[in-house]
Amino acid sequence: xxxxxxxxxxxxxxxxxxxxxxxxxxxxxxxxxxxxxxxxxxxxxxxxxxxxxxxxxxxxxxxxxxxxxxxxxxxxxxxxxxxxxxxxxxxxxxxxxxxxxxxxxxxxxxxxxxxxxxxxxxxxxxxxxxxxxxxxxxxxxxxxxxxxxxxxxxxxxxxxxxxxxxxxxxxxxxxxxxxxxxxxxxxxxxxxxxxxxxxxxxxxxxxxxxxxxxxxxxxxxxxxxxxxxxxxxxxxxxxxxxxxxxxxxxxxxxxxxxxxx
Amino acid sequence: xxxxxxxxxxxxxxxxxxxxxxxxxxxxxxxxxxxxxxxxxxxxxxxxxxxxxxxxxxxxxxxxxxxxxxxxxxxxxxxxxxxxxxxxxxxxxxxxxxxxxxxxxxxxxxxxxxxxxxxxxxxxxxxxxxxxxxxxxxxxxxxxxxxxxxxxxxxxxxxxxxxxxxxxxxxxxxxxxxxxxxxxxxxxxxxxxxxxxxxxxxxxxxxxxxxxxxxxxxxxxxxxxxxxxxxxxxxxxxxxxxxxxxxxxxxxxxxxxxxxxxxxxxxxxxxxxxxxxxxxxxxxxxxxxxxxxxxxxxxxxxxxxxxxxxxxxxxxxxxxxxxxxxxxxxxxxxxxxxxxxxxxxxxxxxxxxxxxxxxxxxxxxxxxxxxxxxxxxxxxxxxxxxxxxxxxxxxxxxxxxxxxxxxxxxxxxxxxxxxxxxxxxxxxxxxxxxxxxxxxxxxxxxxxxxxxxxxxxxxxxxxxxxxxxxxxxxxxxxxxxxxxxxxxxxxxxxxxxxxxxxxxxxxxxxxxxxx
Numbered sequence: 001x002x003x004x005x006x007x008x009x010x011x012x013x014x015x016x017x018x019x020x021x022x023x024x025x026x027x028x029x030x031x032x033x034x035x036x037x038x039x040x041x042x043x044x045x046x047x048x049x050x051x052x053x054x055x056x057x058x059x060x061x062x063x064x065x066x067x068x069x070x071x072x073x074x075x076x077x078x079x080x081x082x083x084x085x086x087x088x089x090x091x092x093x094x095x096x097x098x099x100x101x102x103x104x105x106x107x108x109x110x111x112x113x114x115x116x117x118x119x120x121x122x123x124x125x126x127x128x129x130x131x132x133x134x135x136x137x138x139x140x141x142x143x144x145x146x147x148x149x150x151x152x153x154x155x156x157x158x159x160x161x162x163x164x165x166x167x168x169x170x171x172x173x174x175x176x177x178x179x180x181x182x183x184x185x186x187x188x189x190x191x192x193x194x195x196x197x198x199x200x201x202x203x204x205x206x207x208x209x210x211x212x213x214x215x216x217x218x219x220x221x222x223x224x225x226x227x228x229x230x231x232x233x234x235x236x237x238x239x240x241x242x243x244x245x246x247x248x249x250x251x252x253x254x255x256x257x258x259x260x261x
Numbered sequence: 262x263x264x265x266x267x268x269x270x271x272x273x274x275x276x277x278x279x280x281x282x283x284x285x286x287x288x289x290x291x292x293x294x295x296x297x298x299x300x301x302x303x304x305x306x307x308x309x310x311x312x313x314x315x316x317x318x319x320x321x322x323x324x325x326x327x328x329x330x331x332x333x334x335x336x337x338x339x340x341x342x343x344x345x346x347x348x349x350x351x352x353x354x355x356x357x358x359x360x361x362x363x364x365x366x367x368x369x370x371x372x373x374x375x376x377x378x379x380x381x382x383x384x385x386x387x388x389x390x391x392x393x394x395x396x397x398x399x400x401x402x403x404x405x406x407x408x409x410x411x412x413x414x415x416x417x418x419x420x421x422x423x424x425x426x427x428x429x430x431x432x433x434x435x436x437x438x439x440x441x442x443x444x445x446x447x448x449x450x451x452x453x454x455x456x457x458x459x460x461x462x463x464x465x466x467x468x469x470x471x472x473x474x475x476x477x478x479x480x481x482x483x484x485x486x487x488x489x490x491x492x493x494x495x496x497x498x499x500x501x502x503x504x505x506x507x508x509x510x511x512x513x514x515x516x517x518x519x520x521x522x523x524x525x526x527x528x529x530x531x532x533x534x535x536x537x538x539x540x541x542x543x544x545x546x547x548x549x550x551x552x553x554x555x556x557x558x559x560x561x562x563x564x565x566x567x568x569x570x571x572x573x574x575x576x577x578x579x580x581x582x583x584x585x586x587x588x589x590x591x592x593x594x595x596x597x598x599x600x601x602x603x604x605x606x607x608x609x610x611x612x613x614x615x616x617x618x619x620x621x622x623x624x625x626x627x628x629x630x631x632x633x634x635x636x637x638x639x640x641x642x643x644x645x646x647x648x649x650x651x652x653x654x655x656x657x658x659x660x661x662x663x664x665x666x667x668x669x670x671x672x673x674x675x676x677x678x679x680x681x682x683x684x685x686x687x688x689x690x691x692x693x694x695x696x697x698x699x700x701x702x703x704x705x706x707x708x709x710x711x712x713x714x715x716x717x718x719x720x721x722x723x724x725x726x727x728x729x730x731x732x733x734x735x736x737x738x739x740x741x742x743x744x745x746x747x748x749x750x751x752x753x754x755x756x757x758x759x760x761x762x763x764x765x766x767x768x769x770x771x772x773x774x775x776x
Contacts, residue, residue, distance in 0.1 A: 085427020087410040087751045088453045088496045089585060089667055089709070092518075092542060092559070229706075231726045237705055 003163060004175070119244050120187075120258050124218035127153075127205050132214070136172065148172070154179055154249040156197050156213040156221070171212055179215060182255040184223050184243050197255070198222040198240050215255055219245045223257070290365040294318040297364060297376045301330055304347070304385040307628040310334065313379045321364040330384060343387040345676070348373070348380065357693060361735075385674065388716035390602045392759030394731045394740045395721070395774040399761075400439025401745070402771045404432055409765025411454055412752040415478065416597045417461040418604075419756030422763045423478075424771055425452030431466045433481055436761055436773050443481025447474055454495055458511060459503040459598035459617070463527065465513050467495025473515050475527055485530050493518035499548040501568070503598035504618035508610060512568075514554055516543035522556050524571070534571035538564060545587045549633050550595050550621040555649070557584035563637055565649050577647055579655050582640035586668050590634040590692065593673035593715070594624035597757045602715065604758070624675065634692070636678050638666035644680055646695040657695030661688055668710045672717035677734055679720050681708035687722045689737060699737035703730055709751055715759040723750035729764055729774065743774055 017023070035054075042050050136148035148170060155173040163169060185192045201220040203209035209216070222240045230238040243257035269277070299321070300313035310333050316326070323346060331341045346360040348368060360367045360382070368374045407427030414436075415421040421442065425431045431445040431452045450469035457464055457478065464476040471494055472487035494517065501512040512533055513525045522536040522543055541559030548554050553574065554566040563584055565575040589595070599607060599616035607613045625631045635647040636659075644659035644666055664684035671678055671692060678690040687701040687708055706726030713720050719740060720732045729743040729750060748767035755762050762774040 085408045085410055085451045087709070089544070090751075091453075091494075091496075231705060 002161070119220070119260060121218045121244055121246065124204050124216070127216060132209070150174065151212060151214060153177065154215045154255070156200050156215055158199065173212065179249065179255050182221060182223055182243065182257045184257045184259050186259050187261065193228065195223040195225060198224050201242060215245055215249045217245055217248050221245065221257055290319050290363060292319050294365070294369070295376055297321065298379040300379055300381050301333065302381055302383045304383045305626045318365055318369065318376060323360055323362060342389060344384040345387050346382045346384050348382060357691065385676065387674065388602070390716060390759070392714040392716045392719060393776040394719050395743070395762045395776055396741050397774065398743070398745045398772050399775045400436070400773040402434060402439055402441065402773070403769065404441045404771070405430070405769050408751065408767040408769060409771060410451060410751055412754045412763050412765050413455050413457055414754050414756040414763060415457050415461045416459060416600050416757055419758050419760040421478070422754070423455045423457065423464050424765050425455040425466055427451045429468070431455055431464070433464070433478065434771055436763065439773060445476050445481060445483070447483055447487065448472065454498045456498040456500060458500050459596065461600070465498050465500070467498050467515055469494045471495070473498070473513070473525065488525050488530060490523050490532050491515065491517040491519055491521070496542065496544055497546045499546045499554070501548055502550045502595045502617070502621065504550070504614050504621060505552055514546050514548055516546035516556060518542040520558065522546055522554065524568070536566050536571055538573055541583065544583070544585055547587050547589050547592070548595070549589055550591050550625060551631060551633060553649070555587055555589070555635055557587045557637055559583040563587065563647070575649055575653055577649065577653060579645050580637065580639040580641055584637050584639045585666065586638045588636050588669045588671045588678070590671045590675045591621060591624045592671055593757070594620045600757065602758065634675070636669050636671065638669040638680055640665045642666065644669055659690050659695050659697070661697055661700070662686065667708070670711055670713060672713040672734070673715055674717040676717060679711050679713065681711045681722055683707040687711055687720070687732065689734065701732045701737060701739070703739050704728070710753050712753055712755040714755050715757055721753055721755055721762050723753035723764055723766070725749045729753060729762070745772060
């Protein structure tokens with residue numbers, strides 16, 4: 001368990017306060033009063049910041065309402081008959097083109113053995129150890145031998161990771177550079193969905209980086225594709241699939257990947 | 262490292278065996294219940310076979326009742342018929358109960374009847390032959406260049422099958438050897454519907470190019486050019502039942518997206534009648550054995566037409582959304598005409614017609630009346646069971662699906678209805694009153710089509726999840742899972758003689774499955 005989630009941990013162990021539901025309900029009910037009070041009474045910089053925040057919130061709200069309305073409207077555009085052959089009973093149905101309807105049309109390709117190892121980015125530029133690690137020299141002993149390293153690149157840290165005692169912790173993976181999700185593109189369908197990362201399978205730079213879960217360009221990830229609704233030839237739902245990172249996450253602040261099919 | 266559990270001690274083992282024995286004992290019938298009086302009624306005619314007979318409760322199993330009834334009917338040893346027994350209560354709700362194993366567990370134990378009463382048992386003869394569940398893929402035949410959209414077995418035997426594909430051809434396959442026989446080229450767009458004529462001599466294909474074509478099934482040649490007339494694509498085809506055909510002049514009904522149904526004279530290649538009246542795309546057409554044509558449409562109605570003069574007889578409207586599919590209780594008998602399970606074909610034309618008529622009447626007779634039931638599946642997640650002959654109102658509303666119902670089918674003995682929905686489930690219903698029986702769960706994608714075996718004991722369903730599944734109808738359990746297709750399975754058909762199942766889908770390969 002990550003160390004910062006102490007509130008959740010406490011709630012798991014002891015349950016919530018008995019009046020928790022009521023308190024949250026009341027807080028929510030009071031929220032509008034609080035907002036209007038703030039809007040009227042705040043002065044100076046705080047008022048400015050507050051209005052900025054409200055402005056952004058209101059934009060989001062309007063966008064959501066609009067999206068909701070659009071969802072309810074039936075598109076009146078004449079439906080193009082699809083290019084791929086469909087049986088009679090599927091012809092007049094609006095084809096669900098969202099990512100959930102991703103088909104498993106590309107299964108033939110997976111059968112070819114070579115295709116399994118052919119990745120979109122076969123070669124990547126090397127990263128030196130100096131660039132990857134920063135030497136930590138805080139404290140008397142640590143400074144003397146300089147054995148502690150901080151990883152300067154984005155990493156994926158599994159959900160069940162707990163830090164070791166400071167004395168034994170050789171590599172520090174900073175919280176701010178940890179990623180749980182990747183924007184994965186399906187190459188054939190040309191749709192992008194945000195999927196949870198399950199593990200780092202291979203970092204082409206160094207096996208050690210694979211162990212540490214470093215996310216650099218060309219890294220092979222395993223992502224959770226269960227919500228895409230893919231199935232194997234046996235009719236089982238596919239859960240984990242591999243994807244390759246296509247960007248430099250440290251430059252972009254997000255992990256973009258392409259699914260290996 | 263996993264910890265190994267110690268083996269069970271002697272006491273645990275003896276306890277387990279004791280428990281198992283006790284549980285088995287509960288299943289058995291108590292011996293001290295004496296006897297019960299049973300009177301047999303024919304389900305088809307409603308008449309009793311004779312006076313009530315007294316049967317010991319301990320021995321009143323289905324097997325023994327079968328033997329008793331066979332003796333009462335005077336059947337010889339070599340022509341013994343398996344029967345299914347049902348009990349219909351006299352209450353208002355007219356509950357019907359299948360006798361599954363014996364009378365005690367079905368009637369006495371639930372408290373529906375006591376040993377004091379006389380039990381009326383309705384019997385229906387079951388198929389004397391037994392279809393074995395298909396279990397392996399005997400052939401995967403490539404040939405089509407695009408997805409396969411429709412398949413149909415010949416009514417004559419399981420050795421030929423036709424499939425329509427997105428590559429604008431239909432192909433005839435030799436299923437015994439797993440080889441292509443003929444390629445029916447001529448359409449200019451996808452072939453959406455294929456249908457064998459009831460005598461198996463001709464094949465009709467309907468296409469996206471708005472035409473219908475007729476082919477010689479033996480030679481694989483076109484019989485004339487396209488039948489033009491529709492302005493939109495063809496959705497469904499139905500041949501005139503064999504016993505209604507004028508000798509040598511069969512007719513064919515085609516339903517189209519242009520909201521009309523056209524009846525073609527196949528020999529003179531002319532439009533006989535145009536049935537117009539629907540306000541939306543016609544999705545399904547069925548030609549009943551009493552000379553009526555049933556059509557379902559996107560305009561939420563089902564219309565019943567007179568096939569001889571093309572007049573509208575009835576409009577059945579109850580659905581709240583487009584109607585996707587129709588099934589007649591006599592579909593199987595009409596499809597196979599005079600081809601029965603013995604494989605004997607009458608020589609003379611008149612004998613063939615008589616045989617076809619007899620088979621139809623045998624299938625349709627209930628209580629000495631010819632009754633053709635109709636079930637319709639719709640996008641409003643429900644189905645309706647109709648008896649158009651007697652009423653414009655449905656007999657039953659079949660509720661339970663949680664998404665659109667795409668396909669519905671009657672079992673050949675009319676006892677069951679199976680429905681396939683986009684909610685990944687196949688549901689089974691009682692064919693007489695539309696009561697829900699069970700849900701067949703197992704598919705992980707939308708179920709597109711399903712098909713009963715000829716003896717009504719098995720059901721095969723095809724799904725978007727790339728598998729076929731064979732279900733045991735009686736137990737409602739998965740019999741055999743048939744993975745193998747690489748992609749969605751659009752069409753499946755069980756041959757009328759029960760030997761093979763043919764399926765095709767998006768992966769462009771026809772697969773033949775057999776026992």
